[in-house]
């Protein structure tokens with residue numbers, strides 16, 4: 522089974538405003554509330570692709586109920602730990618530019634935190650866990666490291682999509698995939714990423730430190746895949762961007778779904794790009810048909 526873990530889910534409140542005047546009253550043209558949080562997005566796309574998945578993490582309050590109900594309606598399996606505090610609401614302001622205002626996240630007690638660890642103790646070597654997104658400040662500083670240890674002790678495999686020290690500390694445990702975008706890669710190495718040579722150099726370092734596969738995603742400019750057998754550049758299909766929130770998560774879902782079936786990283790990379798782009802061209806996350814219709818437009822070549 523492919524499990525996803527979202528420590529800090531959200532309702533994504535997508536607000537379209539033609540022009541934003543700070544300090545004035547602005548009227549929305551339209552708005553949309555969607556279940557959010559990176560792992561939840563990954564599971565929604567896996568489910569869309571027909572791949573069995575279960576989504577885990579912490580949900581609470583009326584906001585948590587909204588997400589739980591949405592997933593039930595969509596048929597996405599979940600087993601969340603119920604917390605006392607409310608799940609956060611993240612604002613995605615769409616105007617001439619996309620502006621995001623993300624909440625810090627709810628209070629999570631030690632007892633609630635322990636219950637997720639106990640869930641992961643039941644994993645087996647046939648399982649893969651995708652750990653995605655930020656960690657609410659209430660959780661212990663080394664919580665991600667604790668999760669990685671439990672997953673490895675259970676002989677399961679994992680993917681991690683987070684930033685900074687939590688990502689770095691997980692690399693020696695050989696995640697199947699890490700997928701920083703260019704900004705996250707720069708932050709990881711406290712370096713400027715100004716050229717393709719910089720992307721290639723720092724991407725290779727992630728492999729050297731321990732990742733099995735690395736994708737550096739570059740939005741409309743495509744992505745680079747680093748494997749132990751070569752490096753590949755994938756071009757993003759062209760289209761009209763409607764809402765790029767979740768494009769990165771969709772890419773992880775596409776890659777993982779295909780890789781777990783065929784063990785072919787190039788085929789997986791192609792489905793990853795098609796899934797990411799299909800989501801960027803949709804209001805919500807992509808639908809299966811949109812992903813498959815983009816798949817034959819994705820070009821990948823060795824570099």
Ligand SMILES: Nc1ncnc2c1ncn2[C@@H]1O[C@H](COP(=O)(O)OP(=O)(O)OP(=O)(O)O)[C@@H](O)[C@H]1O
Pocket residue numbers: 702738739740741742743744757758759760762765766767768769770772793794795796797798801
């Ligand atoms: N403007 C776009 N046009 C075409 N494809 C896109 C666009 N934006 C994203 N994608 C697709 O989605 C993939 C992941 O996007 P991106 O690099 O923005 O990830 P990310 O920064 O993790 O995204 P997010 O945080 O918005 O989920 C890209 O490699 C590409 O395939």
Ligand SMILES: O=P(O)(O)OC[C@@]1(O)O[C@H](CO)[C@@H](O)[C@@H]1O
Pocket residue numbers: 529531533556557558559562611623653654655656766767768769770
């Ligand atoms: O605060 P985090 O966990 O880093 O990011 C959360 C988030 O921005 O990521 C998803 C898109 O990738 C959204 O659904 C959600 O609002």
